[in-house]
Every structure is written in structure tokens, then in C-alpha cells.
Amino acid sequence: MSGILVVGDGPAAHRLAERLRGHGHTGPLTVLGAEPAHHRPLLTDVVAGRLPAEAVRLPPLPDTRVSTGTVVTGIDRARHEVRARQGGTETVHSYDTLVLATGARPVVPDIVGATGGDGHLAAGVTTLRTASDCARITGETVVVLGGGPLGVETASALAARGTDTTLICAHPHPLHERLGETCAALLTETLEQAGVTMLGGRTVVRRTPDRVLLDDGTNLRADTLVLCTGAAPDVRLARAAGLRVRTGIVVDDRLRTSDPHIHALGDCAELNGRAPGGVDTAWAQADALAAILTGHATVHRPTPTVFRLRTRFADVSCVGDPADFDRPGARTVTLTDQANRRHARLALRDEHLVAAVLFGVPEAIAALGIAHRYGRPVPSDLLGLLLGPPARPAPVGSETDEDALVCLCNNVRRPALVKAWQSGARTVTALAGATRATTGCGGCGPLVARLCDDWEHEARPAPERAR
Amino acid sequence: MTRTLVVVGHGMVGHRLVDRLRSLDTSGDWRFVVLAEEAHPAYNRMALSSYLTGRTRNDLALADRAFLDDPRVDLRLACPAVSADRGARTVLTAHGEHVPYDALVLATGSRPFVPPVPGRDAGHCFVYRTFDDLDGIRRAARRGLPAVVVGGGLLGLEAAHGLSRLGMRPHVVESAPHPMPTQLDAGAARVLHRGATELGLDLRCRTAVASIEAHPEGTVGAVRLTDGTVLDCALLVFAAGVRPRDELAAALGLERGDRGGIVVDEYCRTTDERIWAVGECAAVQGRCHGLVAPGYRMADTVARRLAGHPVEAVGVPDTSTELKLLGVHVATFGTTDPAAGRAVEIVFAEDTTRYAKVFLQHDTGSLLGGVLAGDTGSRAELGPLVGRRPPAHFERLLLP
Ligand SMILES: Cc1cc2nc3c(=O)[nH]c(=O)nc-3n(C[C@H](O)[C@H](O)[C@H](O)COP(=O)(O)OP(=O)(O)OC[C@H]3O[C@@H](n4cnc5c(N)ncnc54)[C@H](O)[C@@H]3O)c2cc1C
């Protein structure tokens, strides 16, 4: 069996290694990672103080040589070798098949005073990508810059831990392009109610210790400035090696780069002109590449993913592309309920969902997400689905029917969780380990926690029965 | 002893009132003096456009033989009321007669609003409300020549369609961002815009008429818009809204609404217990209504009251409307302006070909009303669902 060498140790690399062994790859398997493997979506839970920093570490990989703290510095394609540096020493690693899983790097905007003379971020300024970044967010007053998902999630997490938080974004509202005007405005409203000061239509132009200056002249206190200003595929190695690169490392439907011995996947890869990023994409590509490299599959066909905002204050999710709403031939359904803070916008073609933006309608997310992913017809009573039954208090636990889908990202249904519980997984972490539920977008975390609680109560013998 | 009801105005609502009271008044208590400004008995104003395309005055008449021959009815055509005296309880006609009344109903309707643009007195500039107006339009219309309609509301679009059926090439000028701004949102208006364009109407929104230029012989020749455009124009129709005809309020010392109209209570009575106002001239609790359905409700209420029957308040009128353009379906039903934040708003749309927006009560989920444009379900199918939770196949009803 030929040797597979993976550069980068993020979720993509991690899942790939695991699946390669699962598919029976018996040859050498090596992962070279600059840092330990992280499940980054949980970082904002660390920021909020809901999880300890260790919780975001991915579990150790069996039967894999993982070399942590190893930075790959170059690829010699002719000799099928990579050069790396570990601490002070140079190492060389040969490969039959090389996989680039170098992920993405935060984009740092041009703000006077944000970077030091050495090009590194100044003290009191940070991006959020690793567990140690979480510890860099200190002080009572924090300014978050960036109106994307990460900006919103970080600001929510900070507000939840009681920090005086301001979110600054260039559009009037965060996630403006993705959600559309009405929905994005609802998000602003909700975050404001959660205690975040929202400053839309602005940006930070200058930072001095403890303060930031905005383009409209506003001057704010900021013990820490958190930059959530996007990420760009890390293509440095690929470019230096002469591989084809656009936004990301260009790959074909076999996840192959322009060199047939080199593959790329995850946040660093560009497939069909898109480098969308995200763990769902990384995992799907890892699953596919493992099958391709072991001869179990020939091509990767991406399935649509669901975007779900990770904040406790609002249930926001999207499928499809915002541009799908304006394409000719689409039928749209838009629901706006200011009183109950609900909004839904769907683009349909015949009975099929093309795109959706959903706010405050958690019941609809799973059903529509599944319909979208598998191209199934949407329910004919869309309104019933979106509106749900007339508002009445639901008894705890009753809204999940026996076979309900709990974790959309990992396609975990309730029976799988019951089975795991019965075989001894009695905490959220244990259930997550056994089923993968909660390890995707994390949106089902509260539900799994509640199921866990319920089952524990059921399991405990009631006093009457004890008699 | 018989009592005299004087009705000022023989329009749609005034006629309805007299006709109703005639049939309710089985013991013959009432006689009627109807003072009509127009030279024709009441006719169906809503169907006026069909008069341009061949229907006759007789086709549109509302008053039948039995009405016209009824000895209790003294209908005086081309005999407008010019003043009145509450103390003496008389109405003065343009012919100088003082007509005494026991009860007086004002049913004077509205007058078209003509915006104060320079040149508006040029020849071949019309309003669109009466047989006489349409006779003038028909005489002045020239096939193949451009015309301008000022106002892109229900009436303006209908007038433009009428002109295009006379062979003219109408432009419609609307100052709002889209046509029918009172009834429609931008989405429904897009569907309307497209349909109207296909009918040959040239809609120009977000601009207004700045001035009207006349040919040397005095008829209109061109229209200059505020955006600088100059449109050639052989005939012009003002359809820029209406104002209630409340002139008699002054002579009678009756209160007028903030936006005009004779102020009445929810039974259409003024502060003088012998005087009533119905139809478009009445400001029921301060608000005038420019549609026939609320007018008819007012007429029925007053007729029952005068006949001594128990009555219900006029209440919140049904303001549902339907645009009568061939091939462009635009309608509203139920409530379309629910209190902000109290309703769930749902829009079903497909390209610019169809659009349906409905409002549901935010707590109970029952249907309040909606806007329909293009190839959607009809007002007749959806109207009856108001007040109930929509059925499971609701989307199919809206976008069949
Ligand atoms: C705070 C945060 C929250 C997020 N939340 C979500 C979410 O809720 N949902 C979601 O779908 N996505 C989320 N993401 C994005 C998600 O984390 C990424 O899509 C995912 O991590 C991509 O995995 P990857 O393995 O491709 O890349 P990465 O996770 O970026 O891993 C790449 C690894 O390669 C290493 N590396 C790079 N170059 C070299 C080299 N030359 N030598 C050695 N090692 C190298 C890097 O150090 C890194 O550890 C979030 C990201 C962040 C930062």
C-alpha cells in the first residue's frame, strides 16, 4: 500500500485519516500539523465560558502518525517529498499521495495600530481561530469587528458571558447579504435585546491601546478588539509548488489538484469555482476523498449544506445561495411576523426547495434542510410548516417524535441517541462521542442536553415505584 | 302626514338610498325630492369605462321605470343645490327655489382633484367621472396619437386602458415609486406594471407633471414632467384622486373632516339630527371612503333608520378592490393595512407574473386579508376565508 501524507491537522485532515482507516487503507498514513486538531465551531462556546478550552480538541487518531508542531515549508513535486520544520529541525517526508488540508487563515484588515511593527497583531487585538485566541479576549469592554457569522457568534458569546460588547459591521445589519434586509434587521434587533451594542454601516479605522476610532468619528473603549473579518484559503504551499490556485487550491471532482499525486480538501480547496469553507463541506470532502483514495468511489458529488448561526439568542439558518432568490423561474414564499420575531424566505422550483433563509422557525429548519439536501419535495402545507400550530405551551420533550432527526449536520436520529444512551453514553459528551450529534453546527446541543436530562429522570426509580 | 326627504345628488349612493327607503316605506310616509346636478338619472359610475367602448347610457342606468314613474319621487335633473338654511329647513336650488325638508341627505359624492399645474386649462384636458366627461373624451380622442393620464391609481389605469381602446397611445404618470400605491406594495405593483405594459400602457413612476403646453389653437400639445421628459400629448386625463364635495357643509354650519368631507357619526348622522351624509362626501368618524360598497352600506343604514327599523353602525367598511383592466388581475380583499406588527405577513410570488400577499392575525393565525396580482386566486375565492385559519391547500388557492 502506498503512503499517504496529509499537510494540516484540522477537521478535514482528521476526518480523512479516520475514514481512510475505516475504508481499509493499510499503508503508511502521516499527518503533519502546525497545531493540534481543533473543532473550531465550538470556540465561541469557549469564549462564552460554556466549554473548557480542551473541549475543542479533536480526539487522537488511531493508527496514524500525527506530528504536531510540524510546519511544512515546501513541496518537491519531482521527488515526491515535502520539507518541514519541527522546532529547530528540518525534516523531509516522502509521499506517494499528498493531501493538502491547510485550511484558511483570518483576513486582517488595514487598521492603523492593529498590527505591531513585526506584522503581528498588537496586544489587545486578536482574531479567533484557535483555543489560545479565546484567552486573548480580555477586559470588560470588547469590540468585535465583522458582520459575518463569526462576528455575530463571537459578539453573542461575549454578551452571554456578561462582557460589554459592541459589534461593528460594514452593512446596516450583520449577515445582510446572506439573510436579506428584513431578516438581518431582525437579527440586529435580537442582538440588541441580548445586550450587544450594534453599530451597522461603520468600520474601525484606527486603534490605540484601549480604544478604537470608527470611520464616522465615533470613539469607543475597547479592552480587546476581535477581528472577525473573514478567512482566506491558505494556498501558500500550493502556490509555491506551482499548483493551480485561484481563490483556493483548484481541485476537480476527484479532489485532485493540477498535480495528479496531490489532492486538496477543506477550507483550502476550490471546487467548481467555489471555496465555501465550513466543517460540513470539509467532512463531506474528507469522506469522499477517503473513498476515492481507497478505490471505493470515483468522484465527489457535493451535497448542499445548511448554514446555521451559532447563537443562543436567535435561530437563524440558510440553505442555498442568496442569488437563487432572484433567478428567473423561482417561486418565492416570504413570511414576516414582527410580533413573534419570525421570518422565512424560500425560493422554490416546482416542489423543490432551492434556497431558504429562516429566522425563529426552528421546527421548519430540519424538514427544509433535509428536503433541500436530498432534493425531496417540500411539504404542500408550507404555511403550516412555517407557522407551526397556534402558539400554545408545549410540554417538555413532546415535540420530538420518536424518529425525529436531532442532529441535522450528522444525520443523527433520535433512535440512535436512545441506543447510545442504553449502551452507557450518559452525558452530552458521551452521546456526542458515540453518535457525533452536536459536533456539527452545534445547533442541536440544547436539545440533546434536554433529552439527556429527561432520560436521566426516567431512569431514576420514582419514589412510588421504589416502595 | 307625509314627510319630505330631500336628497342632494343622484349618484350611485343617493339613488340606492331613495330606492331602499321606497321599498321599506310600505305605509307611504315619505315623499322624495332628489336634486341632481347631472342631466342624467343615476347610473353605474363604476362601469363608466364601458361607455367608451360601446355600452349606452341606458345600459348603465340604475333608475328603472318604476322608480322614474313613482309619484312619490320628484327627481329634478340638472338642478343642483347651491345653499341651504338649517333654521328654515330648506334647500336652495340653482333655479332659485327653496325646497323644504323634514330630513335632508347629502349624497354629493366627490370631485376629481386637478393638481395646480400651469396649463391645466388647455383644451382636451379632462377628468374622468361623468357621462359628460366621457362624451368629451370620445370626441377629442384621435387614433394613434399619444395621450397622458395623470395618476397611476385604480382610476388612472382604468382611464388609460379606456384611451388605448379608443386607439390612443397612453402614458401614465405616477409620482409614487409604483402604480396603485394606496393598495399595492412594490411586489404586486411589479406584476401590474408588467401586465399594463403588455396592454400598451407606458407607465412612468417617480415623476410628476410639471406643466402642460398647448397648441396655438388652445388644445394640449405636450406635457413636461418633473424629471425633464417632454411627452407629446393630444389628450390629457387627470386621475389624481378625488376630494369630497362638502361645499354645503358651510351653508349648513356643519363640521368638515380634516381631509374634507361632511363629518357624521357611525350611523351617518351629522350633529343636526335631521341631516345625514352618505357616500363619498361623508366623513364617517372622520374618514371618507371612495368605493361603492361602503357607500351602499351607509345608504342602507340611513334608509332603515328613516323607515324606523333598527340599524347597525356602519362599522369598518370592506375596502376590497379590484382593478378592471382586461388581462391584468389585481385585487385586494379584507384588510390590507393591519396595525403595524400585529399581523404575520406572507408573500407568495413567482417572477413578475404573479404575486399574492396575505395577512394573518399574529396570535390566532386567522386570515385578515390580502393583495392579489397576476395569475392568482380570485378575490371571490379568498374573500370568504377571511376570519378563519387558512386551509392546508392555501398556497394552491393563492397560486393555482
Ligand atoms: C471560531 C470559528 C468558528 C467556526 N464555526 C463554524 C461553524 O459553526 N460551522 C462551520 O461549518 N464552520 C465553522 N467554522 C469554520 C470551520 O472551522 C472550518 O471550515 C474548518 O475548520 C475547516 O477545516 P480544515 O481542516 O479545512 O481547515 P482548518 O481547520 O483551518 O485546519 C487547517 C490546519 O492546517 C494547519 N496548517 C496550515 N498550513 C500548514 C502547514 N504548512 N504545515 C502544517 N500545518 C499547516 C493549520 O495550522 C490548521 O491547523 C468556524 C471557524 C472558526 C475559526
Ligand SMILES: Cc1cc2nc3c(=O)[nH]c(=O)nc-3n(C[C@H](O)[C@H](O)[C@H](O)COP(=O)(O)OP(=O)(O)OC[C@H]3O[C@@H](n4cnc5c(N)ncnc54)[C@H](O)[C@@H]3O)c2cc1C
Ligand atoms: C371610472 C370610475 C370607475 C370606478 N370603479 C369603481 C369600482 O370598480 N369599485 C368601486 O367600489 N368604486 C368605483 N368607483 C367609485 C364609485 O363610482 C363611487 O364610489 C360611487 O359612485 C360613489 O357614489 P356617490 O353617490 O357617493 O357619488 P357619485 O356617484 O359621484 O354621485 C354624486 C352625485 O352628486 C352630484 N352632486 C354633487 N353636488 C351636488 C349638488 N350640490 N347638487 C346636486 N347634485 C350634486 C354629482 O353630480 C353626482 O352625480 C369608480 C369611479 C369611477 C369614476
